[in-house]
Amino acid sequence: MANFIGALPGAASQGLIWGIMAIGVYITYKILDVADLTVDGSFCTGGAVFVMLFGAGVPVPVALLAAFGAGLAAGLATGLLHTFCGIPAILSGILTQLGLWSVNLAVMGMKANVSINVNDTANLNKLWVSLRFVTSVGDGSMPFYRHPIVVVGVFTLVVIAVLYWFFGTELGSALRATGANGNMARAQGINTDVTKVLGLMLSNGLVALSGALLSQYQSFADASMGRGAIVIGLAAVIIGEVIFSKIFRNFALNLLAVSFGAIIYYMVIQAVISLSNINTNYLKLISAVIVAIFLTVPYWKGKYLSKPVKKGGLPNA
Amino acid sequence: MLDIKGIWKTFNAGTVNEKTALRGVDLHLDNGDFVTVIGGNGAGKSTLLNAIAGTWLVDEGTISIDGTDVTKLSEHKRAKYIGRVFQDPMMGTAATMQIDENLALAMRRGKARTLRTGISREERENYKELLKILDLGLENRLTSKVGLLSGGQRQALTLLMATLQKPKLLLLDEHTAALDPKTAAKVLETTEKIVGRDKLTTLMITHNMRDAIAHGNRLIMMYEGKIVVDVSGEEKRKLTVERLLSLFSQASGSDEADDKLLLG
Ligand SMILES: Nc1ncnc2c1ncn2[C@@H]1O[C@H](COP(=O)(O)OP(=O)(O)OP(=O)(O)O)[C@@H](O)[C@H]1O
Numbered sequence: 347m348a349n350f351i352g353a354l355p356g357a358a359s360q361g362l363i364w365g366i367m368a369i370g371v372y373i374t375y376k377i378l379d380v381a382d383l384t385v386d387g388s389f390c391t392g393g394a395v396f397v398m399l400f401g402a403g404v405p406v407p408v409a410l411l412a413a414f415g416a417g418l419a420a421g422l423a424t425g426l427l428h429t430f431c432g433i434p435a436i437l438s439g440i441l442t443q444l445g446l447w448s449v450n451l452a453v454m455g456m457k458a459n460v461s462i463n464v465n466d467t468a469n470l471n472k473l474w475v476s477l478r479f480v481t482s483v484g485d486g487s488m489p490f491y492r493h494p495i496v497v498v499g500v501f502t503l504v505v506i507a508v509l510y511w512f513f514g515t516e517l518g519s520a521l522r523a524t525g526a527n528g529n530m531a532r533a534q535g536i537n538t539d540v541t542k543v544l545g546l547m548l549s550n551g552l553v554a555l556s557g558a559l560l561s562q563y564q565s566f567a568d569a570s571m572g573r574g575a576i577v578i579g580l581a582a583v584i585i586g587e588v589i590f591s592k593i594f595r596n597f598a599l600n601l602l603a604v605s606f607g608a609i610i611y612y613m614v615i616q617a618v619i620s621l622s623n624i625n626t627n628y629l630k631l632i633s634a635v636i637v638a639i640f641l642t643v644p645y646w647k648g649k650y651l652s653k654p655v656k657k658g659g660l661p662n663a
Numbered sequence: 664m665l666d667i668k669g670i671w672k673t674f675n676a677g678t679v680n681e682k683t684a685l686r687g688v689d690l691h692l693d694n695g696d697f698v699t700v701i702g703g704n705g706a707g708k709s710t711l712l713n714a715i716a717g718t719w720l721v722d723e724g725t726i727s728i729d730g731t732d733v734t735k736l737s738e739h740k741r742a743k744y745i746g747r748v749f750q751d752p753m754m755g756t757a758a759t760m761q762i763d764e765n766l767a768l769a770m771r772r773g774k775a776r777t778l779r780t781g782i783s784r785e786e787r788e789n790y791k792e793l794l795k796i797l798d799l800g801l802e803n804r805l806t807s808k809v810g811l812l813s814g815g816q817r818q819a820l821t822l823l824m825a826t827l828q829k830p831k832l833l834l835l836d837e838h839t840a841a842l843d844p845k846t847a848a849k850v851l852e853t854t855e856k857i858v859g860r861d862k863l864t865t866l867m868i869t870h871n872m873r874d875a876i877a878h879g880n881r882l883i884m885m886y887e888g889k890i891v892v893d894v895s896g897e898e899k900r901k902l903t904v905e906r907l908l909s910l911f912s913q914a915s916g917s918d919e920a921d922d923k924l925l926l927g
């Protein structure tokens with residue numbers, strides 16, 4: 347138990363990082379209404395690009411931006427496979443994800459694992475987030491605002507603010523309309539191919555950014571770090587919805603709920619691990635079960651607990 | 664205004680489901696024409712409207728709107744010229760978006776979508792005024808999600824959206840068919856009001872012969888992918904159901920008209 351509590355700040359930090367990835371998933375799954383499996387690949391792409399660039403002496407913000415750009419490119423690939431080549435969205439995502447496996451390895455110089463040298467203090471201090479900062483802030487050797495929760499929290503708020511603005515613009519509205527009703531969108535002159543590609547790019551850009559933050563936090567990138575990312579993203583989206591949909595109505599708050607969902611999910615997983623001494627090989631199975639449960643709850647609630655709806659329209663309609 | 668020359672459309676060509684839905688349709692509409700379209704199930708009415716709107720490209724023939732050849736243009740590009748209301752009330756609006764957001768999307772039909780605000784404050788006030796023509800009280804529910812509206816309310820809203828940016832051509836595909844009779848009459852009345860006010864060139868499909876006779880200045884009837892009856896002017900004004908049925912029998916060489924057309 348003490349173990350678990352001690353791990354809380356770290357768990358919250360990592361949950362927040364995943365939250366940014368989950369916000370990316372929210373854009374495709376909830377707004378565009380496509381299930382995009384590129385995520386498992388593009389998450390690692392972000393991490394790989396960041397670690398390699400940082401290792402080559404590129405400043406953190408530039409490396410983060412490059413990781414975001416790499417995510418945009420991954421989304422572009424999936425988007426073009428889907429719209430230009432006419433391949434179903436799910437399959438397009440799987441194809442890109444598969445291809446990215448090789449791309450990611452190539453980016454990392456054909457190694458499965460590349461780390462950031464954090465034993466070099468000068469190097470470590472250049473980073474914006476790191477697992478080590480959790481203890482440094484804890485023992486007072488670093489100011490509180492270097493705590494990963496604060497840094498990633500600010501990141502998250504900026505991302506939410508930008509998305510809130512974007513989805514209120516003409517272009518953002520066109521994207522929402524595309525997901526809500528493609529027929530209607532086209533009848534209103536919206537090129538739904540373009541909006542879909544844009545949405546996939548934006549989503550994967552955020553996913554890659556999240557991957558870059560995670561590899562920075564844990565000080566390494568790993569070829570398989572993105573495995574199961576889509577499930578984590580969906581879990582966060584759904585947990586956020588199940589728990590907060592009654593209180594949060596506004597779009598920005600919905601995005602915040604996704605971020606909270608990721609934190610909750612990560613904490614649940616941590617709790618399961620530390621309280622039950624379970625073999626971590628079962629982690630993926632536990633994740634799958636947790637997500638399945640959270641997907642089932644709203645479905646059953648709708649099916650068995652909803653009041654019967656009156657047939658027919660309003661009298662004056 | 665609308666010029667259609669010899670269009671053909673075959674679905675699932677080369678399979679057992681092959682179906683030629685349009686067989687060389689010619690149609691010319693003058694500016695301000697309000698044309699009603701009737702015909703039995705599967706006659707090709709919806710296919711004709713989809714061909715004009717660009718849901719897919721036709722196999723042969725040309726379509727031009729107000730002098731612009733649109734035959735090869737994609738659906739979203741043609742939307743600049745065309746306002747549409749579909750038969751299915753769910754199809755014309757975005758259920759998860761608000762009434763004002765739907766209207767704002769329609770206000771920008773045919774324009775580039777930029778990073779400017781998707782809906783301004785003045786716009787909202789303007790929509791309140793515009794919604795009054797529907798006489799459904801929607802002006803007081805501007806920020807309600809469209810998914811909460813009834814089918815009739817959604818169809819009326821779609822009609823307003825289709826005409827918000829004055830279209831060169833208004834396409835109505837049985838837009839009252841899914842509604843109860845009273846609601847249908849009301850939406851039809853609103854249609855007359857808007858089409859009359861803006862002098863819109865309109866193609867309106869209906870399954871109801873009386874509606875087809877009562878509205879518009881011209882009536883065409885389709886049968887097996889062709890236009891077989893075309894009446895306008897004085898003849899249209901004097902048209903009766905009996906006369907229409909006999910015209911149909913002459914044109915198609917059968918008397919199945921009664922069952923196929925009088926229903927609805
Ligand atoms: N997208 C499509 N794919 C395959 N066949 C189609 C398609 N659209 C229409 N058809 C076929 O073309 C024929 C004409 O259909 P259409 O929908 O134009 O008829 P309609 O006159 O609108 O009939 P209704 O009164 O039933 O709406 C039908 O046989 C239909 O099955």
Ligand SMILES: [Mg+2]
Nearest residue numbers: 708709710836
């Ligand atoms: Mg039809």
